[in-house]
Amino acid sequence: MIEATRKETVVRQRYAAGAKERAKNLCCPVDYDSEYLEVIPQEVIERDYGCGDPSRYLHEGETVLDLGSGTGKICFIAAQIVGRNGKVIGVDMTDEMLEVARRNAPVVGKRLGYANVEFRKARIQDLALDLEFLDRQLKESPITNAAPFLAADELAQELQVKNPLIASDSIDVVISNCVLNLVEPKSKRQLFDEIFRVLKKGGRAAISDIVSDEPVPEEMQNDAELWSGCISGALTEAGFLQAFEHAGFYGIQILKRDVQPWRTVQGIEFRSVTIEAFKGKQGECFERNQAVIYRGPFKEVLDDDNHRMERGKRYAVCDKTYNLYKKAPYREFFEFVVPIVDVPLTEARPFDCSRTALRHPKETKGQDYDVTTQANNKCCDGDSCS
Numbered sequence: 001m002i003e004a005t006r007k008e009t010v011v012r013q014r015y016a017a018g019a020k021e022r023a024k025n026l027c028c029p030v031d032y033d034s035e036y037l038e039v040i041p042q043e044v045i046e047r048d049y050g051c052g053d054p055s056r057y058l059h060e061g062e063t064v065l066d067l068g069s070g071t072g073k074i075c076f077i078a079a080q081i082v083g084r085n086g087k088v089i090g091v092d093m094t095d096e097m098l099e100v101a102r103r104n105a106p107v108v109g110k111r112l113g114y115a116n117v118e119f120r121k122a123r124i125q126d127l128a129l130d131l132e133f134l135d136r137q138l139k140e141s142p143i144t145n146a147a148p149f150l151a152a153d154e155l156a157q158e159l160q161v162k163n164p165l166i167a168s169d170s171i172d173v174v175i176s177n178c179v180l181n182l183v184e185p186k187s188k189r190q191l192f193d194e195i196f197r198v199l200k201k202g203g204r205a206a207i208s209d210i211v212s213d214e215p216v217p218e219e220m221q222n223d224a225e226l227w228s229g230c231i232s233g234a235l236t237e238a239g240f241l242q243a244f245e246h247a248g249f250y251g252i253q254i255l256k257r258d259v260q261p262w263r264t265v266q267g268i269e270f271r272s273v274t275i276e277a278f279k280g281k282q283g284e285c286f287e288r289n290q291a292v293i294y295r296g297p298f299k300e301v302l303d304d305d306n307h308r309m310e311r312g313k314r315y316a317v318c319d320k321t322y323n324l325y326k327k328a329p330y331r332e333f334f335e336f337v338v339p340i341v342d343v344p345l346t347e348a349r350p351f352d353c354s355r356t357a358l359r360h361p362k363e364t365k366g367q368d369y370d371v372t373t374q375a376n377n378k379c380c381d382g383d384s385c386s
């Protein structure tokens with residue numbers, strides 16, 4: 001049994017050991033793309049404690065942050081997908097994991113012909129605090145009584161503000177592989193807020209983790225083995241998605257869900273899922289007479305700003321929503337109605353996004369629109385109309 005406050009220490013100790021020697025029970029089988037494994041040294045490959053492959057959802061040129069990077073496998077795969085124009089930052093709190101990852105980074109860099117990966121030390125629920133800087137300060141003034149403890153606390157707060165380890169709005173994609181469940185309950189909310197903070201507007205999270213099909217009882221959460229083994233810190237399937245929603249993300253979806261549980265404990269199923277969530281719905285709303293039509297197949301949908309739309313109807317949307325819908329993950333579900341007379345953004349009036357309203361076709365065409373045309377030949381297939 002562990003005290004609620006000791007969970008992080010238990011996790012650190014277990015993964016420090018797992019960095020030195022392969023720990024069998026920490027491994028959930030994952031099919032990585034073998035093409036990317038060729039340049040990765042064996043000790044990294046065998047000390048893999050992931051449960052999914054978020055790197056599959058990355059693109060060339062992106063700046064990626066991997067939370068709980070361990071010995072670096074996902075970072076080294078990501079390095080190849082984002083290529084020499086992209087960048088990968090791995091963050092972990094366990095020195096032994098960082099040591100293996102950092103020792104192998106130049107090996108991978110040499111084999112690739114470019115080096116675009118670095119590893120930093122932080123707790124993923126506090127990505128602003130540079131733990132190595134703090135390590136150095138504490139070596140110079142060790143804590144022997146309350147005064148240096150309070151001074152260190154002050155320094156940490158100052159560092160977070162003046163010199164954050166991961167700056168706000170600096171990352172294209174936050175990825176993580178089987179780590180979020182390990183963060184103690186009282187810090188989980190802060191963890192999701194931190195993911196949101198570091199992402200650029202328009203950025204996204206692609207996260208693989210273990211989730212449960214039922215809430216995990218407290219006595220199971222206090223079992224050190226189950227907690228540090230990526231089991232009992234799991235959020236429920238619904239709770240995991242809600243945590244992203246509460247942090248302000250939109251367009252949240254399950255990309256992959258294992259049908260077979262990884263483990264079942266006391267009847268509760270624990271399985272791997274990979275989810276995606278986007279940042280960027282915050283901001284002002286302006287009226288530019290745009291409209292969207294939900295294509296179906298469902299009778300109606302509700303977005304993360306509470307716009308409820310019925311299939312086939314034309315809805316008034318603000319410029320921000322219109323542009324969000326034009327991109328992933330919404331694009332394929334909507335038709336877009338462009339106003340005939342463009343309203344420049346600089347002249348646009350505020351739009352009340354708190355209500356959902358239909359858009360009369362006259363609003364996008366103009367109230368005086370009375371054009372009559374001949375049949376449009378572009379509608380015909382082949383030569384039959386010519």
Ligand SMILES: C[S@@+](CC[C@H](N)C(=O)[O-])C[C@H]1O[C@@H](n2cnc3c(N)ncnc32)[C@H](O)[C@@H]1O
Pocket residue numbers: 011012015016026047048049050051067068069070071072073074091092093094097122123124125176177178179182183230
């Ligand atoms: C299950 S392993 C996964 C490692 C890696 N993502 C992989 O796929 O092999 C969990 C890793 O997360 C790190 N970790 C756990 N909790 C953390 C926290 N709160 N902050 C930073 N790192 C953490 C551990 O040190 C360990 O390296």
